[in-house]
Amino acid sequence: xxxxxxxxxxxxxxxxxxxxxxxxxxxxxxxxxxxxxxxxxxxxxxxxxxxxxxxxxxxxxxxxxxxxxxxxxxxxxxxxxxxxxxxxxxxxxxxxxxxxxxxxxxxxxxxxxxxxxxxxxxxxxxxxxxxxxxxxxxxxxxxxxxxxxxxxxxxxxxxxxxxxxxxxxxxxxxxxxxxxxxxxxxxxxxxxxxxxxxxxxxxxxxxxxxxxxxxxxxxxxxxxxxxxxxxxxxxxxxxxxxxxxxxxxxxxxxxxxxxxxxxxxxxxxxxxxxxxxxxxxxxxxxxxxxxxxxxxxxxxxxxxxxxxxxxxxxxxxx
Amino acid sequence: xxxxxxxxxxxxxxxxxxxxxxxxxxxxxxxxxxxxxxxxxxxxxxxxxxxxxxxxxxxxxxxxxxxxxxxxxxxxxxxxxxxxxxxxxxxxxxxxxxxxxxxxxxxxxxxxxxxxxxxxxxxxxxxxxxxxxxxxxxxxxxxxxxxxxxxxxxxxxxxxxxxxxxxxxxxxxxxxxxxxxxxxxxxxxxxxxxxxxxxxxxxxxxxxxxxxxxxxxxxxxxxxxxxxxxxxxxxxxxxxxxxxxxxxxxxxxxxxxxxxxxxxxxxxxxxxxxxxxxxxxxxxxxxxxxxxxxxxxxxxxxxxxxxxxxxxxxxxxxxxxxxxxxxxxxxxxxxxxxxxxxxxxxxxxxxxxxxxxxxxxxxxxxxxxxxx
Numbered sequence: 286x287x288x289x290x291x292x293x294x295x296x297x298x299x300x301x302x303x304x305x306x307x308x309x310x311x312x313x314x315x316x317x318x319x320x321x322x323x324x325x326x327x328x329x330x331x332x333x334x335x336x337x338x339x340x341x342x343x344x345x346x347x348x349x350x351x352x353x354x355x356x357x358x359x360x361x362x363x364x365x366x367x368x369x370x371x372x373x374x375x376x377x378x379x380x381x382x383x384x385x386x387x388x389x390x391x392x393x394x395x396x397x398x399x400x401x402x403x404x405x406x407x408x409x410x411x412x413x414x415x416x417x418x419x420x421x422x423x424x425x426x427x428x429x430x431x432x433x434x435x436x437x438x439x440x441x442x443x444x445x446x447x448x449x450x451x452x453x454x455x456x457x458x459x460x461x462x463x464x465x466x467x468x469x470x471x472x473x474x475x476x477x478x479x480x481x482x483x484x485x486x487x488x489x490x491x492x493x494x495x496x497x498x499x500x501x502x503x504x505x506x507x508x509x510x511x512x513x514x515x516x517x518x519x520x521x522x523x524x525x526x527x528x529x530x531x532x533x534x535x536x537x538x539x540x541x542x543x544x545x546x547x548x549x550x551x552x553x554x555x556x557x558x559x560x561x562x563x564x565x566x567x568x569x570x571x572x573x574x575x576x577x578x579x580x581x582x583x584x585x586x587x588x589x590x591x592x593x594x595x596x597x598x599x600x601x602x603x
Numbered sequence: 604x605x606x607x608x609x610x611x612x613x614x615x616x617x618x619x620x621x622x623x624x625x626x627x628x629x630x631x632x633x634x635x636x637x638x639x640x641x642x643x644x645x646x647x648x649x650x651x652x653x654x655x656x657x658x659x660x661x662x663x664x665x666x667x668x669x670x671x672x673x674x675x676x677x678x679x680x681x682x683x684x685x686x687x688x689x690x691x692x693x694x695x696x697x698x699x700x701x702x703x704x705x706x707x708x709x710x711x712x713x714x715x716x717x718x719x720x721x722x723x724x725x726x727x728x729x730x731x732x733x734x735x736x737x738x739x740x741x742x743x744x745x746x747x748x749x750x751x752x753x754x755x756x757x758x759x760x761x762x763x764x765x766x767x768x769x770x771x772x773x774x775x776x777x778x779x780x781x782x783x784x785x786x787x788x789x790x791x792x793x794x795x796x797x798x799x800x801x802x803x804x805x806x807x808x809x810x811x812x813x814x815x816x817x818x819x820x821x822x823x824x825x826x827x828x829x830x831x832x833x834x835x836x837x838x839x840x841x842x843x844x845x846x847x848x849x850x851x852x853x854x855x856x857x858x859x860x861x862x863x864x865x866x867x868x869x870x871x872x873x874x875x876x877x878x879x880x881x882x883x884x885x886x887x888x889x890x891x892x893x894x895x896x897x898x899x900x901x902x903x904x905x906x907x908x909x910x911x912x913x914x915x916x917x918x919x920x921x922x923x924x925x926x927x928x929x930x931x932x933x934x935x936x937x938x939x940x941x942x943x944x945x946x947x948x949x950x951x952x953x954x955x956x957x958x959x960x961x962x963x964x965x966x967x968x969x970x971x972x973x974x975x
Contacts, residue, residue: 333773377961381968386708386773387915388964391957394908398953399656405948406660522781529774569789576778580764583775587768 291561295554304553305437309445310511312542312549314339314503316448318527319534319541320455321499326531327459328492329472329595333389334374335500336524337396338367342504344400347515348407350417350508359417360505367501368494370396375493379486382599393524401517408515419513420444444502444510456538468492472593475600485600500524522576529579533586536593544582551578641970642916645963653955662945674940675933683822687894689932691716691886691903693831695910696917696924697838698882702758703919704842705855705875711761711776712883713907714783715754719884721787722753723891724795724898727809735810742813746892747830747885754884755877757783762876766869772876780907791900804900815893827889832925834882839921841878851875883907904935905953912956916963931956 294300318335325332346363350356370392377388408415420442429439459465467488470478475485503523508515526548534541555571654664675685695712702709726749730737737745761779764770791804799807815826842848853861854871862868890902913931917923934956938949 373961377965381965383964383968388961390710390773391912391915391960394912395954395957395961398950398957401950402656402948402954403660405950522777525774525777529778532771532774567789567793569785569792573782573785576781579778580770580775583770584764584768587770 291558294561295557300557302433302436304557305550306440307556308546308549308553309437309441310549311552312545313445313448313510314506314523315527315530315545315548316452316542317503317506318500318524319530319545320451320538321496321503322528322531323455323459323534323536323538323541324468324499325492325496326596327472327536327593328468328489329475329593329598329600330378330489330493331385331389331597332371332374332493332496333386333528334371334393334396335496335527336520336522337393337400338371338497338500339504339507339520339524340400341370341396342367342501343508343519344404344504344515346501346505347417347508351415356418356420356509359509360502363505363509364498364501367497367504371493371497374497375490378599379489379493382601385597385599404515404517414514414516416514417509420510442510444506452538452542459538469593471600472595475595479600479602485602489600500527503527526575526579529583532592533582535586548575548578551575637970638918638967641966642963645966646959648962649955649958652958653951656951656954657945657947660947662947667941667945667947670944671934671937671941674937676937680822681936683819683824685929685933685936686828687823687825687932688935689929690827690831690889690893691906692910692913692931692935693924693928694834694886694889695883695906696913696928697831697834697921698879698886699911699914700917700919700921700924701838701842701851701882702875702879703855703914705851705871706858707762707765707855707872707875707879708773709758709761709776709876709879710773710911711758711779711880711907712886712910713903713905714776714780715758715880715883716887716890716903716907717783717787718757719750719754719887720891720898720902721783721790721887722884723750723888724806724809725749727813727892728795728807730813731810737810737812739812739816742810743815743826743892746809746813747888750884750888750891751881752884754887755881758876758880758883759873762873765876766872784901787898787902788900791898795898797897806898808896809892813892814896815889823894825889825893827893830885830889834885835921835925838882842921847874883910886910908953909935909956912960915960
């Protein structure tokens with residue numbers, strides 16, 4: 286199929302609507318993980334273990350739902366497991382003041398290995414992978430009947446709605462509450478925050494935990510909100526993309542979400558082109574696009590200054 | 604305004620503890636011994652957690668670790684195979700040492716290793732097509748040079764983005780890892796696929812004269828290992844006996860003071876990135892020219908991550924990197940035997956490796972508190 290044919294095939298109305306709905310779905314895990322990291326980084330902690338935390342969320346969420354038969358128990362277990370794992374990051378980087386970059390990368394490595402190890406033990410390498418139910422699309426009455434918008438926005442599953450709802454909530458919490466203000470104060474100037482009576486260490490623990498709960502939820506979405514099965518390396522770099530999105534969005538929840546939506550769209554188009562073009566374009570080259578786009582996005586974002594002044598700097602109380 | 608006390612210098616990986624010359628600072632043998640002890644305790648604790656994991660999945664850790672040890676060092680063949688596996692780890696770790704010493708967080712060794720392999724393969728295939736009469740020393744030198752350039756150039760991209768636009772190099776190098784792995788997949792399934800290989804994702808073989816000679820009969824140990832050992836000395840000399848090395852370490856340990864002394868931050872970061880990626884590229888080259896003689900899809904079982912862990916455990920010191928890399932080559936070789944014996948996934952080795960670094964960093968903190 287030639288390029289023009291591919292493009293015109295993509296622009297047909299039903300295809301286009303399906304494409305936009307799919308990009309919203311693909312943006313969802315990025316939105317969850319990136320919103321969590323907005324919290325963590327605002328408090329001056331750079332947690333690079335998101336990819337590993339997402340795998341933990343995806344795997345334990347799946348295991349929880351598989352054995353309990355309840356999707357909500359799965360969501361709960363996935364999120365809690367990720368949070369428990371990130372306690373190690375919090376202890377090492379906040380209490381022991383070890384280098385955040387190295388600790389979180391090592392933790393990510395450990396978690397990826399751990400999940401792969403446990404997956405083999407739980408489910409072996411059978412030919413038929415076990416499956417769970419997934420969150421079904423929830424059609425919102427009236428709104429879903431709207432032309433175009435209805436099909437794109439209002440026929441998604443509950444977790445997608447949750448992601449969209451969380452964006453304004455996170456923004457309000459960060460910019461309109463004492464908690465958010467304290468969090469950002471720590472990221473900018475921990476000494477001043479400490480003098481103002483804020484418990485820096487406690488707040489950084491909380492920020493890391495919130496980030497990991499969100500990362501866990503993001504992972505849970507991959508298994509219970511999308512595929513219904515766990516495969517090795519299911520996250521495929523989404524954790525890293527989420528961190529990049531936080532930089533790209535300059536720690537602002539709305540801009541971060543916009544970035545996630547762009548990536549969702551690119552990914553959806555990329556997948557559709559793969560399906561349409563068959564063998565004419567090597568799928569490996571198409572798969573590279575999100576990663577390359579991520580680098581370009583970071584270059585584009587770098588011109589604007591900003592960000593927590595004390596990101597990656599451990600606080601030492603005199 | 605950044606506060607000084609928390610500056611992220613590579614020398615103080617944790618808690619302001621300087622873990623540089625781990626064992627090799629003779630002036631302070633006592634603290635050296637303490638550090639060595641810490642490292643060993645860290646390693647043992649990591650294996651301990653690994654044992655708990657093994658027990659929890661119903662495997663006997665003693666049987667498992669014995670299989671691991673035998674697989675790694677049990678007989679002459681396994682021992683040589685351990686050295687074979689430690690070759691790329693050693694080169695990657697040296698590269699990581701170089702970058703981390705300048706506070707440049709190059710996490711892209713895996714990608715640079717893949718690009719080095721691509722460079723070596725392309726050079727080897729080009730020589731086969733156009734200069735088939737070339738003699739070994741020259742052909743090998745060309746491959747090494749091209750492999751180094753490909754790896755170094757690929758890393759320099761991330762370095763350039765960092766110094767020119769301030770883009771976080773951790774993210775870019777990770778993204779470039781994904782791209783490089785996909786690129787090798789693309790080449791081996793597409794344009795470079797050997798038409799005679801009946802559909803396998805491998806390229807044709809490179810020129811015979813460009814293949815690294817084997818050192819011992821009935822073993823895969825090749826010139827690449829010698830090359831890697833020579834690089835240990837080279838990296839040590841460059842880092843501690845040349846102005847270039849001094850500048851790189853100065854930028855890494857105290858960027859502000861380095862700037863005051865007139866050392867260019869951008870240049871040091873770029874050079875460190877290029878050499879770091881070049882060494883990873885050499886690792887890829889030695890895999891192609893020394894072992895497979897062709898490009899193979901997914902030829903690396905995670906050498907990039909293993910090399911990064913080795914560099915950190917060795918306290919970013921090239922001389923300490925050598926024994927650590929051999930230990931890790933053993934872990935990788937023995938992992939297969941262990942996985943077969945007790946029926947677990949080899950990825951438990953990844954868990955143990957990561958835990959080692961965390962435990963060593965953690966116990967250094969405790970010791971520094973206790974010494975004060």
